[in-house]
Amino acid sequence: MSQQPAFTRAAPNERRQSLIEACARVLAQKGAAGVSVRTICAEAGVSAGLLRHYFSGVSEAIAETYRWTGNRIDAALLQAVEEAGSDPRARLLAYVTASFRPPIASPDLLATFVAFWSLTRSDAQVAAVHDEVYGQFRAELQELLLAWKPCLADPHLAAIALTALIDGLWLELSLGQAPFSAAEADAFVGKWLDSVAG
Template sequence: MPKRVDHHARRTLIADALMRVAADRGLEAVSLRHVAAEAGVSTGMVQHYFRTKDEMMTFAMETVGERTEARLTAAVEALGESPAPKALVRTLLTGLLPLDEPRRAEGRVALAFLAYSAARPRVAAALREDAAGMREVLAGRIRAAQDAGDAPEELDPDHAATALLALVDGLGVHVLGEHYAPETALAVLDAHLDTVFGPSPH
């Protein structure tokens, strides 16, 4: 009986190799040949699953997105039922910051993906969709805080959510460049969250 091939596992193996190459050597080092060597497979196998570099990059971005979503979901579930909006928003945003080595590697890859997609509208579509989804979640939590009297009524939830994401993106870039320590990034984030939700009780 012929052996069954797990095609998704092979595609994921290749995507993982791409992310290692991008994290260690930069996106300019990513090629079908380099990724094949990193994955320990033939260039022909890579080309069997991904006809172009764009296809390979898109799948790798989707893989990063799925893993990030799973990590954030677990962190939110750890808060218990009906967490306060501020606690939930802080958990989501700190989960996006490169505060440990696995997330730093992931952050370097995400930054490389962002630069790669800047001139490729089709590749950028998935990133725009992910960002829009996160903004919607954050804005919803800000509205919930407003309804509960825990955030200023005059605050525009969509603008506030966009500002929070932009802040986290900027902090993440500077943490990756070692301009700020992770503790500094967290302190700045917490200070900004206080302007949105008010100070946390001590």
């Protein structure tokens, strides 16, 4: 517990954030079944009682870790959009294809998401954050789709289908040894978008 004195001097927000990041690492390493107050606090290098000072329990800690993870991904996606310039199609493609490269295409992030997904049917707090994270993702996709093709027949359905396509390609790339490259995934998405646009 040599880390504990330095940790206790940290500001409350830093302590809470350290527990969230520790929870993410435990989820990636041990899955949902391996997460407990003890494993999160051991990973953070703090006493087991500290988690309950910042969260009502493990469920809230996992839900907040899901929210934090979703926000990190969202920031990476929006940065890719900004770097793409002003062309609406390029901005849409940048948003989509950022998922096919680090830091989003990552075995650790995939393992963390598998743990989140496994809890959405049994934990209402995690399920609510799941809906929030994916809802925001689809809303941003829909906005980018409409910026590219304002007369798109059903942008809501297109965003749902594109989310499923992204998840499938991201999953394969994050697992490693996918039968396609990130560049091929980019090209596939580009062709799919053009077919949707007619």
